[in-house]
Amino acid sequence: xxxxxxxxxxxxxxxxxxxxxxxxxxxxxxxxxxxxxxxxxxxxxxxxxxxxxxxxxxxxxxxxxxxxxxxxxxxxxxxxxxxxxxxxxxxxxxxxxxxxxxxxxxxxxxxxxxxxxxxxxxxxxxxxxxxxxxxxxxxxxxxxxxxxxxxxxxxxxxxxxxxxxxxxxxxxxxxxxxxxxxxxxxxxxxxxxxxxxxxxxxxxxxxxxxxxxxxxxxxxxxxxxxxxx
Amino acid sequence: xxxxxxxxxxxxxxxxxxxxxxxxxxxxxxxxxxxxxxxxxxxxxxxxxxxxxxxxxxxxxxxxxxxxxxxxxxxxxxxxxxxxxxxxxxxxxxxxxxxxxxxxxxxxxxxxxxxxxxxxxxxxxxxxxxxxxxxxxxxxxxxxxxxxxxxxxxxxxxxxxxxxxxxxxxxxxxxxxxxxxxxxxxxxxxxxxxxxxxxxxxxxxxxxxxxxxxxxxxxxxxxxxxxxxxxxxxxxxxxxxxxxxxxxxxxxxxxxxxxxxxxxxxxxxxxxxxxxxxxxxxxxxxxxxxxxxxxxxxxxxxxxxxxxxxxxxxxxxxxxxxxxxxxxxxxxxxxxxxxxxxxxxxxxxxxxxxxxxxxxxxxx
Numbered sequence: 328x329x330x331x332x333x334x335x336x337x338x339x340x341x342x343x344x345x346x347x348x349x350x351x352x353x354x355x356x357x358x359x360x361x362x363x364x365x366x367x368x369x370x371x372x373x374x375x376x377x378x379x380x381x382x383x384x385x386x387x388x389x390x391x392x393x394x395x396x397x398x399x400x401x402x403x404x405x406x407x408x409x410x411x412x413x414x415x416x417x418x419x420x421x422x423x424x425x426x427x428x429x430x431x432x433x434x435x436x437x438x439x440x441x442x443x444x445x446x447x448x449x450x451x452x453x454x455x456x457x458x459x460x461x462x463x464x465x466x467x468x469x470x471x472x473x474x475x476x477x478x479x480x481x482x483x484x485x486x487x488x489x490x491x492x493x494x495x496x497x498x499x500x501x502x503x504x505x506x507x508x509x510x511x512x513x514x515x516x517x518x519x520x521x522x523x524x525x526x527x528x529x530x531x532x533x534x535x536x537x538x539x540x541x542x543x544x545x546x547x548x549x550x551x552x553x554x555x556x
Numbered sequence: 557x558x559x560x561x562x563x564x565x566x567x568x569x570x571x572x573x574x575x576x577x578x579x580x581x582x583x584x585x586x587x588x589x590x591x592x593x594x595x596x597x598x599x600x601x602x603x604x605x606x607x608x609x610x611x612x613x614x615x616x617x618x619x620x621x622x623x624x625x626x627x628x629x630x631x632x633x634x635x636x637x638x639x640x641x642x643x644x645x646x647x648x649x650x651x652x653x654x655x656x657x658x659x660x661x662x663x664x665x666x667x668x669x670x671x672x673x674x675x676x677x678x679x680x681x682x683x684x685x686x687x688x689x690x691x692x693x694x695x696x697x698x699x700x701x702x703x704x705x706x707x708x709x710x711x712x713x714x715x716x717x718x719x720x721x722x723x724x725x726x727x728x729x730x731x732x733x734x735x736x737x738x739x740x741x742x743x744x745x746x747x748x749x750x751x752x753x754x755x756x757x758x759x760x761x762x763x764x765x766x767x768x769x770x771x772x773x774x775x776x777x778x779x780x781x782x783x784x785x786x787x788x789x790x791x792x793x794x795x796x797x798x799x800x801x802x803x804x805x806x807x808x809x810x811x812x813x814x815x816x817x818x819x820x821x822x823x824x825x826x827x828x829x830x831x832x833x834x835x836x837x838x839x840x841x842x843x844x845x846x847x848x849x850x851x852x853x854x855x856x857x858x859x860x861x862x863x864x865x866x867x868x869x870x871x872x873x874x875x876x877x878x879x880x881x882x883x884x885x886x887x888x889x890x891x892x893x894x895x896x897x898x899x900x901x902x903x904x905x906x907x908x909x910x911x912x913x914x915x916x917x918x919x920x
Contacts, residue, residue, distance in 0.1 A: 395570040409581035416592040
């Protein structure tokens with residue numbers, strides 16, 4: 328049970344941090360740059376991608392033994408497109424404001440590399456539960472990244488936080504494409520820096536645990552005959 | 557390969573699985589499409605809620621095909637809002653960047669009722685963006701731009717129309733720098749709603765006398781039938797001709813072609829004539845409207861006066877033209893609006909050509 332929990336935890340950690348789709352794999356950049364003008368839009372986009380990721384991963388994992396290898400890509404695309412179209416219908420019916428604000432980026436989720444990437448790299452090779460966890464974790468990793476970029480751009484570009492005006496000062500640069508690239512680049516740099524530092528610290532901790540205590544006897548030197556041999 | 561082998565082959569299996577997935581996906585989408593279908597009424601209700609910020613009761617107003625179009629653009633839909641007695645228009649204004657357009661919702665504030673015949677425009681309540689075609693800088697039109705339309709009720713209620721001229725000084729000039737063409741299309745969309753309301757809703761029962769309006773007094777006149785063969789000439793189109801016997805004038809409403817982006821300029825031209833009739837000159841030229849002439853406001857009153865100061869040349873059979881490099885006496889051009897000037901000259905020429913061919917019995 329403990330091993331299983333660790334296994335699922337590793338999948339989740341990989342999706343969220345180690346293989347973060349936005350900051351580590353730099354996938355789904357079009358939606359990231361286009362939708363991150365406000366925190367609400369970013370959050371909505373992230374959740375939409377998470378839902379599609381979860382559903383498509385589960386379906387593809389379920390059908391992985393039925394779908395022949397030769398037609399797997401078209402089959403994945405049909406499944407993903409169906410899930411995205413369903414999501415569009417649901418959003419248009421029940422959350423029209425989000426549907427309107429997402430505009431063209433909603434149908435473009437079909438071609439989001441994150442979804443097809445996870446389908447091909449994970450869901451088509453792993454069981455349903457693993458794939459579901461991977462879908463949710465990858466989606467949430469993307470949601471967090473998008474929302475962070477959205478918060479920064481909205482704060483500096485419009486002087487608001489999740490639509491609530493917090494200051495009169497604003498810098499228009501952050502709301503345009505160049506501002507999106509700038510914030511995205513800074514976020515990637517910071518994320519890589521933090522994860523690398525964390526990894527170094529973790530490696531140092533592990534090596535400290537494995538280090539031979541200093542008071543231990545030194546190993547005997549090999550004898551000369553043996554060395555020649 | 558035998559039939560049996562084909563059905564056992566990988567190619568067939570792949571095809572069958574793919575077809576099965578497509579069929580299941582199609583069926584699923586069909587079911588959800590039916591369950592989650594949004595009716596036109598629901599869409600309208602949502603749009604109205606977005607415009608008003610609350611639920612309102614709207615009644616669609618039926619407009620004829622002719623009433624749907626005017627010089628500024630097209631009326632896509634018109635609604636009577638029972639809650640406040642105002643009228644809501646969805647209009648598309650042309651003349652934007654790359655010949656594109658902007659579609660807006662405009663709430664026209666008014667008093668009285670159409671049924672009682674005392675409907676009067678009091679201003680614009682609000683303007684809400686709907687969509688655009690080809691306007692890459694439409695996001696530059698900020699909230700202040702749209703609020704401007706609703707902040708000039710006095711000028712709007714006295715018959716004004718909006719312009720979008722970079723450097724224009726008119727009180728109803730509304731533009732956003734670097735997005736002047738989109739501003740122009742948006743202004744046209746609002747003007748379309750205003751023009752439709754004024755011509756169809758307010759003056760439908762009692763249309764103002766155009767000749768009386770032109771002269772500013774009551775005059776006796778005769779409406780001449782525009783000859784179908786001479787109606788259109790190389791300068792433009794003759795929309796209406798009136799003979800004002802008291803003043804010895806022929807009043808023309810003409811539309812000149814050849815403007816910016818193939819647009820036009822419509823003018824009143826009053827030609828003076830002796831009995832015969834023999835053309836003696838031009839009394840006055842008055843601007844009416846234009847299509848796509850974003851620099852029209854640069855043309856000042858002196859431009860129109862110039863037409864009336866060339867009587868000898870006009871009587872001699874001359875036609876006006878707009879060439880910024882010419883010093884000819886019949887050249888009449890405003891630098892910076894040469895295409896609009898050309899269309900205005902053509903409007904005057906259309907009246908002159910019609911007079912010479914249809915009324916005076918042939919070119920001089």
